Amino acid sequence: MKGKAIEAVGYIRVSTEDQVQNGISLDSQRAKIEAWATANDASLIGFFEDAGISGSRTENREGLVRALSLTCERKAIMVVYSLSRLSRSTRDTIMLAEKLGKAGADLVSLSERIDTTSAAGKMVFRLLAVLNEFERDQISERTATALRHKKQQHRAYSPTPYGYDRVGDTLVVNDRETEVLKRIEASRIQGLSLRRIADALNENGILAKNGGIWYPSAVRSVLLTAERR
Known part of the structure; x- marks a missing residue:
């Protein structure tokens, strides 16, 4: 990731339960993202947060919406402490990563050490996408079987x-x-x-x-x- 100026956007989120049980405070997440920026000579052009908000729905999180907008606009790197801070849903996480990719932006998750600026990071996300599709197809098959059974009866x-x-x-x-x-x-x-x-x-x-x-x-x-x- 060396060799050119890097622009990054930090995004942090915490719910009350997370903070109490896991101690992943907003300040702790911010400090780790800032440390990553320093280590990679990256300029943090924005920092957004959602405090005390569940990760289940993207559209309800103003901080995430603004972070995505800026990252895509500047073709920057969105940096999160972990994928769970981005979303609790694997499907939503993949959709967000795809949105960044289409805009020419990237994603870095510190806990999982995922970095889509690298070939290995992209591969990990492709694997996640395949596993997510497999899980979705299995659910659809089970649901279709149950519905057919009820319809027959x-x-x-x-x-x-x-x-x-x-x-x-x-x-x-x-x-x-x-x-x-x-x-x-x-x-x-x-x-x-x-x-x-x-x-x-x-x-x-x-x-x-x-x-x-x-x-x-x-x-x-x-x-x-x-x-x-």
């Missing part, structure tokens, strides 16, 4: 999937929701983000299955359920 799925209504212990097609589902699938094929699809549904007064507003996670769930049927 004319039993309703639980919870009731979008596009259907529950009548006793049987599912019947909901024509209105089926049309909405087709619209969601078409929007996704066109490349719209889950957030944009959710916003469009809300703007048009289309309610989610529970009668509330749409969130990106609800759109993802509907699409995944549709794929498995």
Whole structure:
């Protein structure tokens, strides 16, 4: 990583439980990232944090959103103490790394010693992607098998999937929701983000299955359920 000026963006996160049980404080994470920057002659052009926030949802973390934006804009290196600080989900972690890669940026995780500026670091992430896809396919297979079994017995799925209504212990097609589902699938094929699809549904007064507003996670769930049927 020597030979040219390096720009880096630090990102740190901690939840109350992490800080109490593991002692991975924000100050400790910051100190380790600063030490890495010094050792690698890197200039820290930004430092962002999310304090007391879970790592389960990216869109709820302002610090992470800003860190990603700056890193991609400057084609810099995002440095985190560990991948768990970035996300609790392997899938989300891979998606974030891919977003950085497409922007010409990189990722360094100190605890796992992952550095996507190197061929070895890229290989590790490719392996993670393969394992994540394998796990996802296994879950899909198990779910599809269970749904087929219930369908053969004319039993309703639980919870009731979008596009259907529950009548006793049987599912019947909901024509209105089926049309909405087709619209969601078409929007996704066109490349719209889950957030944009959710916003469009809300703007048009289309309610989610529970009668509330749409969130990106609800759109993802509907699409995944549709794929498995």
